[in-house]
Amino acid sequence: xxxxxxxxxxxxxxxxxxxxxxxxxxxxxxxxxxxxxxxxxxxxxxxxxxxxxxxxxxxxxxxxxxxxxxxxxxxxxxxxxxxxxxxxxxxxxxxxxxxxxxxxxxxxxxxxxxxxxxxxxxxxxxxxxxxxxxxxxxxxx
Ligand code: CO
Numbered sequence: 001x002x003x004x005x006x007x008x009x010x011x012x013x014x015x016x017x018x019x020x021x022x023x024x025x026x027x028x029x030x031x032x033x034x035x036x037x038x039x040x041x042x043x044x045x046x047x048x049x050x051x052x053x054x055x056x057x058x059x060x061x062x063x064x065x066x067x068x069x070x071x072x073x074x075x076x077x078x079x080x081x082x083x084x085x086x087x088x089x090x091x092x093x094x095x096x097x098x099x100x101x102x103x104x105x106x107x108x109x110x111x112x113x114x115x116x117x118x119x120x121x122x123x124x125x126x127x128x129x130x131x132x133x134x135x136x137x138x139x140x141x
Contacts, residue, residue, distance in 0.1 A: 055079065056127065058086050058099070058119075063127035072134045075108040086125065090117035 054074055057064045059081040070076060078088045080099040088096040088105050093115055096105035109115070109131040119125035 056088075056129075057081055058088075058125075061086075061119075061122055061125055063117075063119075063125060066126075067128045067130060069130045069132060070109060071132050072110055072112050073108070074131070075106050076129055077104055077106040079104045085121060087120045088117055089120045090115050090129075093117075095120075 053065075053068060054070060054076050056068055056076060056078045058078060061082065061084070063078070068076065078096070078099070080086050080101060080103045083101050085098045085100050085103075087098055088094070088107075094107045094117070098121070099105055109129060112131045112133045115129040115131065117127055117129070
């Protein structure tokens, strides 16, 4: 009876010692890896170029960037860098006049949503402005 208890107790003790040793051995490297992963995610989640980008270039019959993400209240400015005239049209939302070379058009986005637009002279030219709520969440229309 006392022998069985003794061996059981020893086994339990042994298992406990082993698991606590494992914890000591593995906890800090695991935490380090998690910390590195978290740091990496934070570093790529808000790239520097996204901070204050409010400009769209029109060049080679292309809007660039094709999709621009801004906060509500942001004024976006399109600049025509082609020698060809272009327009910026989002039906029911905004419509520029014909932009000659170096021409610009600005629109202030107050309502969150995804605004698809195109050039009425070259309808294959398309782009999207994604407007996020000032708090940071996205509401798509
Ligand atoms: Co065009």
